[in-house]
Amino acid sequence: MQSTNIVTVDFARKMGPVKPMHGVNNGPVYKFGADQRITNLWSFQAAGIPYARTHDASCCYSYGGEHTIDVHAIFPDFDADATDPASYDFDITDDYMRVIEESGAKCFYRLGSKIEHWRKKYGTLPPKDYHKWAVICEHIIRHYTEGWANGFHMDVPYWEIWNEPDLDPDDSTHKRCWGGTAKQFYEMFGVAYRHLKACFPHLKIGGPAVATMRDEPWLNDFFASLGDIKPDFFSWHVYGSTVEKVQKRIRLAREMLDRYGLTETESILNEWNYVKGWHDDVWVYSLKAEKGLKGAAFIAAVMEMSQGEPLDNLMFYDARPGAMNSLFNTDLICECLKGYYPFYMFNQLYRQKESVAVETEGDCVWAAAAAGEEQCVMLTHFEDNDEAPAREVKVLFENVENKNGVRVEYYLLDADHDAALVREEIFTASEFAAYLTLPLFSTYLIKIIPL
Numbered sequence: 001m002q003s004t005n006i007v008t009v010d011f012a013r014k015m016g017p018v019k020p021m022h023g024v025n026n027g028p029v030y031k032f033g034a035d036q037r038i039t040n041l042w043s044f045q046a047a048g049i050p051y052a053r054t055h056d057a058s059c060c061y062s063y064g065g066e067h068t069i070d071v072h073a074i075f076p077d078f079d080a081d082a083t084d085p086a087s088y089d090f091d092i093t094d095d096y097m098r099v100i101e102e103s104g105a106k107c108f109y110r111l112g113s114k115i116e117h118w119r120k121k122y123g124t125l126p127p128k129d130y131h132k133w134a135v136i137c138e139h140i141i142r143h144y145t146e147g148w149a150n151g152f153h154m155d156v157p158y159w160e161i162w163n164e165p166d167l168d169p170d171d172s173t174h175k176r177c178w179g180g181t182a183k184q185f186y187e188m189f190g191v192a193y194r195h196l197k198a199c200f201p202h203l204k205i206g207g208p209a210v211a212t213m214r215d216e217p218w219l220n221d222f223f224a225s226l227g228d229i230k231p232d233f234f235s236w237h238v239y240g241s242t243v244e245k246v247q248k249r250i251r252l253a254r255e256m257l258d259r260y261g262l263t264e265t266e267s268i269l270n271e272w273n274y275v276k277g278w279h280d281d282v283w284v285y286s287l288k289a290e291k292g293l294k295g296a297a298f299i300a301a302v303m304e305m306s307q308g309e310p311l312d313n314l315m316f317y318d319a320r321p322g323a324m325n326s327l328f329n330t331d332l333i334c335e336c337l338k339g340y341y342p343f344y345m346f347n348q349l350y351r352q353k354e355s356v357a358v359e360t361e362g363d364c365v366w367a368a369a370a371a372g373e374e375q376c377v378m379l380t381h382f383e384d385n386d387e388a389p390a391r392e393v394k395v396l397f398e399n400v401e402n403k404n405g406v407r408v409e410y411y412l413l414d415a416d417h418d419a420a421l422v423r424e425e426i427f428t429a430s431e432f433a434a435y436l437t438l439p440l441f442s443t444y445l446i447k448i449i450p451l
Helices: 041-047 091-103 130-145 182-199 217-225 243-259 280-291 293-307 338-350
Strands: 005-017 023-025 051-053 106-111 158-161 204-210 233-240 266-274 313-316 354-361 365-371 375-381 391-398 406-413 418-427 432-438 443-450
Touching: 005 365, 005 375, 023 266, 041 091, 041 338, 051 313, 091 106, 106 130, 130 158, 130 182, 158 182, 158 233, 182 204, 182 217, 204 217, 204 266, 217 243, 233 243, 243 266, 243 293, 266 280, 266 293, 280 293, 280 338, 293 313, 293 338, 293 365, 293 375, 293 406, 293 443, 338 365, 338 375, 338 406, 338 418, 338 443, 375 391, 375 432, 406 432, 432 443
Parallel strands: 005 391, 023 051, 023 313, 051 106, 106 158, 158 204, 204 233, 233 266, 266 313
Antiparallel strands: 005 354, 354 365, 365 375, 375 443, 391 432, 406 418, 406 443
């Protein structure tokens, strides 16, 4: 007989702020004109999505396609005057940025280009002049944060230099994200960082969104190349089929940053999703899993795990309409998939501000908890075994704020429920227990509400 998992939540042990673990890549789909409008804007708002990273936005027609976000789209003629507003084409990106702002999310702006899988490359080639490229980026930032060129005064705190420059080796004939050598990238990053940080000391400048978060030469050489540069954040990616893999990468990223003296540099995981493999049938399996309950449980478990790890920000890939969008029906974007609800559920913790201690006994059950106006716990049964049996879980609640009694509400995400209220209880003590059966890939949000 399978033993019972035990989850102990101590509401008296404060563990610091609840972190923004429910960010995404890309924003809602919305048209300012009412014709043919199908939108997920309201769902974004309801889930309290804290950040929307703009990478690969230009892959999406609904956002504006090739006219959107990428530096070479906004500044199409590299030989033009970088200080002249007429050299820039902001219009479509302006609309996309306005939609993100309307959603309540803060934009996490990726400077550079989308990934290019095509035989011919356009935006991923090294800039002809690194300093001029930095000046172009400077004026993009000024447009969106200082009103330059009939622009805006948006709150865009993060500006990321490039995406996955390490994805392909120097000798590759098909470089999808950075068309130059590693050494060229290190130089370009240094030039861009120094210029942008000098212009905007109050903003967070960093990158480079590495594809391979491993203790290997490319990344070690990148850190060594920084010299006296201390980026505000280091961004990186990981895809996998187990929560433990993501957890190991989180710890490695922090260890490497500290090793190179970057103790104040934020660690940001801003691309992740369930991927069992990238080829043939296993890739198809991965995409199908992402769209269903298994992908939703992976999302919930990674969020819960990450809250207790040395990670500052987490952004799921992807909310953009496409194959790896686990949140929304990409034909009818107004319809939520199972993968949307972990974002909504985690936001209930995020709204409470203060995380509290959670200890787990047993494997494959992940949990996080928070306290504020309400006291909340979120827990998930995830393991990469589609035939795994349900888990019996005992949840011990300790030091519950309970002056006049509390109502405990249980919201369930499973095959038949979409974060629906399925159970209520009243307790008058400060310590009590709940017994739950968690079928594979199910998630509970437990709210403790003062009477």
